[in-house]
Amino acid sequence: MRSALVLSGAPGVGKTTVGWRIWDRCIDLGQAPAFADLDLLGAVWPAPVDDPYNARLKATNLAAVWANYQRAGSQRLIVAGVVESVDERRLLEEATGGPVLICRLDAPDAELAVRIERRGREEGDDLTRLVARAAELSAQLAGDGVSDFSVGTGGRSTDEVAGEVFARWA
Incomplete structure (x- = not known):
């Protein structure tokens, strides 16, 4: 059993929502979980050019x-965040002190767009750019080979998705 699970995927796919549900399951089982969101851990501007x-x-x-x-x-760490490369995976493994299990969450582009719009954080051109980036990133992540397995979130409840991911992690 790996102590660290990383939920990766495009914006709007459900990384944070699924992560919290898995956190709840860990608590119910007495597994002493912790949760970290990479977007929040890297929320600084401007980013370095490199x-x-x-x-x-x-x-x-x-x-x-x-x-x-x-x-x-x-004892167990759940991480939500986009992992785009083998180098980023290596950084996370160094940060957690061992191998991580990366689950790529997937959803159809149209569903990602609806979810992003529904959460209401972006407007206008920012919304348009994020929806386009979500579709681009979804395709990129599906072909990059960085994740250990993938789970579809489209048309499924959070409990269903969390249950499938947790079973693969447990």
Whole structure:
């Protein structure tokens, strides 16, 4: 059993929502989970030119947060965030001190667009760019071979998806 699960995927696919449901399952089973969101761990502007998505900063912050979580008694780590390359995977493995299990969540592009619009964080051109980026990233992640397995979220409940992912992690 790997102690760290990473939920990757395009914007709107459900990484954070599924992550919290898995966190609940871990609590119910007495597994002492912790949760980290890479977007929040890398929320700084401007990003360095040589690290446009703040992958190094996210990993550095994750290492510190995971160490603190472990000192507090956490045994399993759930991470939500996009992992686009083998190098980013390596950074996360260094940050967590061992192998990570990466689950790529997938959904049809049309469903991603509806979810992104529904959450209401972006408007106008920002919304248009994010919907386009979600479709582009979804295709990229499906072909990059970075994840260990994928789970479809389209037309499924959060409980169904979390159950399938958790079963593969457990």
